[in-house]
Amino acid sequence: MVNVLKALRLGALALTVIVSTTLASSSSARSAEHPSAKPAQTLVQRIQRERQALAFFAKHQWLLSDPRFSAEARRQIALHRGNLARALAQQKVRTRAAVLKRKRLARRLAVAKPETPQHVICRIFGSYCGEALRVSQCESGFDVNARNGQYLGLFQMGTTERRIFGHGASAEEQAKAAHRYFVAAGRDWSPWSCKPW
Secondary structure (H helix, E strand, O other): OHHHHHHHHHHHHHHHHHHHHHHHHHHHHHHHHOOOOOOOOOHHHHHHHHHHHHHHHHHOOHHHHOOOOHHHHHHHHHHHHHHHHHHHHHHHHHHHHHHHHHHHHHHHHHHOOOOOHHHHHHHHHHHHHHHHHHHHHHHHOOOOOOEEOOEEOOOOEOHHHHHHHOOOOOHHHHHHHHHHHHHHOOOOOOOOOOOOO
């Protein structure tokens, strides 16, 4: 009697496991059939779940030899192996796509040319682009490192002007500082030795 109860309890446990894995698998199959359905688990979680199910059957080989469970156990193993193979293939595709995306971005960045001082000046001065280019060409030859005594940069701004309007090592910072100075002067080039005309 004890052996019968023990076998029934073990059989019930095996049946519970098989039914629960069947339900989980059918749920994942439904989400695979309907991509619009929101996936309940991430791809990593799906892979982990399928591996756990296969590990269960690997530890409980007796299910394959017991005539009461062998057919369902074999069906479940085939189902989980198929689900795992699909999930791993999907993960491989996603990984490859992510690598390709990173490579494309790296190529784009490698090909992208840095903005020249002339482009920066035109972007910042807008409709006064032509005038600003002529002044900067005359003052510094578009050299951000140009120096003439106390006068520095693209627009050769002096110490006082740099303290009031700003300065920096880049064309962006120097052009913005010169633009602030230009606007404060009434959009007039009179503060500069070089004139655009």
